[in-house]
Amino acid sequence: MSKVTPITSPAHFHTLTSSSTYTIVDFHATWCGPCKVIAPIFEQLATAETKPGKIVFCKVDVDEQREVAGRYGVSAMPTFLILKGGSVKETVRGANATQLRTAVLSAAADAAKVPAKSSAGTFSGKGQSLGATTTPDGTTNGSRYVPAPSLPNFGAMLSSPATFAQGSGFPQTAVRFLGLYFTSLFSLDPEAAARESPFALQRGGGGGSGSRVGSVR
Structure with missing residues (x-):
């Protein structure tokens, strides 16, 4: 050719x-x-x-x-x-x-002494993971994209706090703690009140009762 x-x-x-x-x-x-x-x-x-x-x-x-x-x-x-x-x-x-x-x-x-020119419309270069940064020597730190933490569902928390408290995570734990605290605070039997509270953490399995939650004073 x-x-x-x-x-x-x-x-x-x-x-x-x-x-x-x-x-x-x-x-x-x-x-x-x-x-x-x-x-x-x-x-x-x-x-x-x-x-x-x-x-x-x-x-x-x-x-x-x-x-x-x-x-x-x-x-x-x-x-x-x-x-x-x-x-x-x-x-x-x-x-x-x-x-x-x-x-x-x-x-x-x-x-031969100079770099070759790139063809028009052609892009060359190494790919980089989203979120990676380039160091002064031209290398990347290899970091990857990390999604931002999701915000709690405030609608579910306000409409049904007891149900919301059954989830995992810091917001659910905080709601559960406050619910148990106020449930036992005004009860003559704080331990029983906390155990029967809808904020008590329910765990499924074999039809057994939920795990016992100690009183919160």
Whole structure:
């Protein structure tokens, strides 16, 4: 599969040059004899040196992409441009294989020194658990999302405090304590009153009676 990308529009050309550090461009024409002679060498260089994000190769048919050719003032074929970003770093005119190879290898050596560009629209990076934090050295502490504690059901607590007190948790325990306290406070037999109170903790199992609750004074 060829490593040389045929340019189909000015927008396509812009996208390609923006996605790589270096773009090697072959401006050619179908009727150009020298273009056909050097084309295999350009293909060989593209196969050997293409590195996505660092250096890519493309060809522009000057008759089909006049806007792209006109932007760089191309008037003779073949013309090879070494672009870094959108700027021309070197120009090779004519089917000069030696000069073309030297220019491409120089660009490839320079491209190897810098990080590859990311493709447009692509996001890279490690995932992070919700709630994790990033330390100054770029690592995460691995913490996970911990949901906030739920609030007590105040409606159930107010409408049926004795039933609410049968649940587990601090709010239920507090209601149960207060209910038993006031039940035994005004009773002549605090222990019996606490045992029979609807606030006493009921435990199921075998039809037995609820657990005994000591008096609260």
